[in-house]
Amino acid sequence: MKTILRKTLLYKSGVEYADFCINHVEGCAHGCTFPCYAMMMKIRCGVIKNYKEWLRPKIVANALELLDKEIPRYKHKIKFVHLCFSTDPFMYKYPEVADLTLKIIERLNRDNIRCVVLTKGIYPKVLVNTKKYGENNEYGITIVSLDERFKKRFEPYSAPYKDRIKLLKYLHEKGLKTWISMEPYPTPNLVKQDLRKILKEVSFVDKIIFGKLNYNVESTQSGYTGEFYQGCVNIVIESCRKNDIEYHIKYGTQKKDNRKTEKIFVKNIFENLNLKYTKQSTLSL
Numbered sequence: 086m087k088t089i090l091r092k093t094l095l096y097k098s099g100v101e102y103a104d105f106c107i108n109h110v111e112g113c114a115h116g117c118t119f120p121c122y123a124m125m126m127k128i129r130c131g132v133i134k135n136y137k138e139w140l141r142p143k144i145v146a147n148a149l150e151l152l153d154k155e156i157p158r159y160k161h162k163i164k165f166v167h168l169c170f171s172t173d174p175f176m177y178k179y180p181e182v183a184d185l186t187l188k189i190i191e192r193l194n195r196d197n198i199r200c201v202v203l204t205k206g207i208y209p210k211v212l213v214n215t216k217k218y219g220e221n222n223e224y225g226i227t228i229v230s231l232d233e234r235f236k237k238r239f240e241p242y243s244a245p246y247k248d249r250i251k252l253l254k255y256l257h258e259k260g261l262k263t264w265i266s267m268e269p270y271p272t273p274n275l276v277k278q279d280l281r282k283i284l285k286e287v288s289f290v291d292k293i294i295f296g297k298l299n300y301n302v303e304s305t306q307s308g309y310t311g312e313f314y315q316g317c318v319n320i321v322i323e324s325c326r327k328n329d330i331e332y333h334i335k336y337g338t339q340k341k342d343n344r345k346t347e348k349i350f351v352k353n354i355f356e357n358l359n360l361k362y363t364k365q366s367t368l369s370l
């Protein structure tokens with residue numbers, strides 16, 4: 086795998102539910118064609134030339150050295166670190182990416198910094214070793230369909246849906262916190278599917294974030310407007326309430342945004358400090 090060097094790594098994200106973020110790979114072999122917003126931005130800024138170049142990821146070789154410098158500088162400001170918004174931390178069939186991601190999670194956890202992780206790949210089972218990786222991380226996968234034909238067209242080189250879910254369920258069964266990013270949810274002209282079925286399949290998770298599809302011409306021109314997404318939002322909320330799942334609906338997806346739920350990954354002060362309440366209400370590290 087090719088490598089690059091960066092000057093900085095940790096940055097404050099503008100995504101509504103995020104805090105700090107890390108992207109330790111340039112490009113992403115999953116090659117999503119929704120399209121991928123990160124790829125569009127990199128092309129617009131002249132960082133990469135085209136889709137073909139985006140598909141050949143380059144790892145940030147000095148990521149851990151940068152973290153050693155940046156953690157002391159930002160530690161007091163960080164509520165959690167999101168991996169990743171502009172690449173995939175467990176890129177399917179890229180063990181070098183997974184290895185570096187595991188080292189980054191371990192490094193952050195060592196300083197009591199929680200990680201909120203999102204992938205269209207497969208989680209390695211070693212994450213259940215909470216002595217090494219901590220127990221307060223939140224592990225998520227993107228699931229917007231269960232239809233592999235849809236995946237082939239829109240997320241061509243990512244992991245099969247069933248394998249993603251299987252490993253997430255494994256982490257859940259071992260006591261780790263799990264979540265689903267159901268974004269960008271496709272309009273019916275792109276795939277005919279039952280949202281309730283998808284929600285049922287992932288009803289074991291702790292949190293769900295739901296958002297509409299943007300920047301897709303076929304979808305925009307299809308005539309599926311706010312009504313379609315409002316209907317989806319109602320189904321998501323109903324299912325989350327029934328299954329005791331926390332949720333956040335991305336801004337612009339429903340008629341009236343709910344700003345109260347955007348801090349879905351922010352913990353109370355005691356959890357942030359990695360402290361636990363015992364039954365006797367005493368605190369222990």
Ligand code: SF4
Nearest residue numbers: 113115116117121172
């Ligand atoms: S997984 Fe994410 S970063 Fe990778 S191509 Fe798809 S949308 Fe882009």
